Amino acid sequence: MSTTETHPSLSSLAESVSSLTKQIESHFRENNHETPNFTTSSSEIPLTKEYERLRVDLNTAALDLLRLINGPKVEFRSFFTKHYEMAAWQVALEFDYFGLVPLEGSISLQELAAKAVMDEDRTMHVMRFLTTQKIFRELEGENEDDIIFEHTAASATIAREPLLKDVFLMQADEMFRAASSTADSIKQSPFSITAEGCPFAVRHGDRAYAWYEKHPPEAARFARAMAGVTLLDRQTSELRDEFNWQDLPAGTVVDVGGGSGHVSLSLAKEFKHLDFIIQDWSPIMLAQGKSQWTGELESRVKFVEHDYFQPNPVHNATAFFTRQITHNLTDEDVVRFFRAFVPALEANKPGTPLLINDTVIPEPGEKTAYEEFGLRQVDLAMWIVFNSKQRTEREFRKLLFRADERLKLVKVHSKGSMGLLEVQLDMNAPRDRGVAGV
Numbered sequence: 391m392s393t394t395e396t397h398p399s400l401s402s403l404a405e406s407v408s409s410l411t412k413q414i415e416s417h418f419r420e421n422n423h424e425t426p427n428f429t430t431s432s433s434e435i436p437l438t439k440e441y442e443r444l445r446v447d448l449n450t451a452a453l454d455l456l457r458l459i460n461g462p463k464v465e466f467r468s469f470f471t472k473h474y475e476m477a478a479w480q481v482a483l484e485f486d487y488f489g490l491v492p493l494e495g496s497i498s499l500q501e502l503a504a505k506a507v508m509d510e511d512r513t514m515h516v517m518r519f520l521t522t523q524k525i526f527r528e529l530e531g532e533n534e535d536d537i538i539f540e541h542t543a544a545s546a547t548i549a550r551e552p553l554l555k556d557v558f559l560m561q562a563d564e565m566f567r568a569a570s571s572t573a574d575s576i577k578q579s580p581f582s583i584t585a586e587g588c589p590f591a592v593r594h595g596d597r598a599y600a601w602y603e604k605h606p607p608e609a610a611r612f613a614r615a616m617a618g619v620t621l622l623d624r625q626t627s628e629l630r631d632e633f634n635w636q637d638l639p640a641g642t643v644v645d646v647g648g649g650s651g652h653v654s655l656s657l658a659k660e661f662k663h664l665d666f667i668i669q670d671w672s673p674i675m676l677a678q679g680k681s682q683w684t685g686e687l688e689s690r691v692k693f694v695e696h697d698y699f700q701p702n703p704v705h706n707a708t709a710f711f712t713r714q715i716t717h718n719l720t721d722e723d724v725v726r727f728f729r730a731f732v733p734a735l736e737a738n739k740p741g742t743p744l745l746i747n748d749t750v751i752p753e754p755g756e757k758t759a760y761e762e763f764g765l766r767q768v769d770l771a772m773w774i775v776f777n778s779k780q781r782t783e784r785e786f787r788k789l790l791f792r793a794d795e796r797l798k799l800v801k802v803h804s805k806g807s808m809g810l811l812e813v814q815l816d817m818n819a820p821r822d823r824g825v826a827g828v
Contacts, residue, residue: 400458406451414444428524430493432543437627441808450760451565473566478516480562483555487526488548491541496529500535518707520545553618560615564601564608569774585720588777598775606674613675616714617652629653629713629747632803635661635772641708642667646731647698647715650679651691653747654711658687667704667794669696699726705737713747714800717772717780721789735815743800750802750809765807779787782801786811797818 417440418425423581424433435441457465485506491497503513517539520526526545529538541549548554571593579587591597628802640663645654651668658666666689670676681809683691696703702710710731716724731744749767768779781789783802790797795818803810 398454398458400455403451403455403458407448407455410444410448411453414441414448417441417444427542428527428542428544430541430543430546446758446761450758455759461523462554473570475519476562476566478519479558480513480566481516482520483559483562485513486555487513488545489593490554491545491549492543493528493546493549496538496540498531499539502539525636551618551621553614554621555618556611556614557618557622560608560611564590564594565771565775572774575777583720583777585723585777589774590776602672609672609674610678613650613672613678616649620652627656628804628808629810630657630660633745633812635664638664638708641665642704642706644669644702644704644707644710646696646702646710646712647671648679648713649675650682651676651693652679652682653713654691655682655687658683658690665690666706667692667694669694669698669702669708671695671697676738699723699730701730701732702734704734707734707738707742709742710734710744711747712745716746716786717768717778718776719778720776723778724789725793728790728797732794732797732815736817740817743814744797746786746811746813747808748811749807750786750805750811751780751782751804753782753784761806768807783811 415425417423417436417438421436421438422458423436426432426435432536435445485508487502487506490502499510499514502517503510506513514537517526518528521528521539524542524544525541527542529540530536531538548558568590572589575587575589575592583598585591588597590601594601596604602612606629606757608648635657638661642665643654643657644667645651646669648654649670649672651666654666654668658664668676668679670693673695676695680693698712698715704710716727719727735742735744749765749768751769752762754762757765765780772778772780783799783805787799790799790813794815796816798810798814798816798819801812804814
């Protein structure tokens with residue numbers, strides 16, 4: 391790490407913040423994009439690669455500047471009370487404040503509490519806390535005792551996107567509770583990492599998917615939440631652009647662990663020559679998916695219950711595809727997961743790709759601290775929910791080799807929060823040479 395990184399001056403960081411802000415303003419003007427604001431009519435930020443680069447660099451500099459200005463004690467004072475913030479969000483989501491506040495106009499505290507079926511005092515506590523984060527805005531009433539709220543750009547985003555409410559409520563509910571049992575899970579098994587010993591299981595008494603099977607309302611919410619995640623930072627448009635789907639021969643793409651099939655649905659709309667098989671363990675998720683594939687799309691999809699640790703039964707696929715599965719699994723289970731593809735890849739045409747769409751963690755120093763923080767934050771989530779992790783390219787190569795020496799990572803199409811790895815089975819490679827390092 392360089393001296394300039396470990397000992398940055400306040401003025402140099404401030405200059406970076408100023409320069410990057412001006413570059414962002416220029417980007418808005420050059421692309422005829424309105425500057426974001428806090429009102430409900432604010433436009434969303436651009437999705438261009440140039441804007442993303444500027445945004446990441448600005449966050450890196452601005453956060454370092456704030457850390458130095460605040461000092462460790464002030465930073466810690468804020469950080470170690472985050473769970474209280476989560477409690478306020480939990481109430482607002484569970485009692486649907488976001489849906490009860492009208493998108494056009496405002497609502498009184500009295501009316502909001504009545505519609506939420508709870509008392510005014512705690513409603514006020516939650517709402518006034520959220521307003522400090524620019525989530526909702528309090529208006530001046532005609533009388534001193536009038537308490538009135540309206541939406542901001544942030545709260546309106548949740549009101550307009552019901553799937554986001556499912557994402558956030560899942561995090562504020564079962565995942566919030568599971569996270570509190572992380573240290574307990576280590577105490578129960580300090581030197582052994584198993585799926586059964588994950589913090590989620592310690593807190594809830596079952597591994598995540600088994601728990602969801604026993605709790606259908608939460609399982610349905612989880613399925614919606616997984617679709618909602620794509621509205622945040624895992625756009626399916628990136629998947630569309632990272633791999634040349636158009637060059638695949640006409641045929642069937644097998645979406646393994648595809649849930650409701652929402653990702654394949656976006657691909658099906660773009661690439662008319664491809665049909666899809668959605669495989670998942672959960673009949674609830676599969677049932678939700680069936681209602682989304684309508685019109686001509688209905689004839690291009692099959693929904694099949696399948697345990698992805700068992701050999702894949704499809705022997706005439708154009709491609710196999712899996713998204714956000716490996717980061718749910720321990721290393722041992724990832725090996726089992728990859729191994730289950732081998733019989734199908736042996737039976738399919740040579741060169742049939744297995745596409746792994748999942749986070750590829752950067753090696754230290756490959757990304758900015760801001761970017762790496764976001765990736766490792768999700769890495770912790772995988773630990774808490776599954777006792778699993780997100781992996782580097784090198785770790786993927788090792789696990790593929792352990793599953794079968796013939797499984798070759800032939801191309802890394804992208805890295806980051808939604809990386810894309812292309813794997814093929816090399817039929818000419820020797821077998822049974824023993825596991826070796828990579």
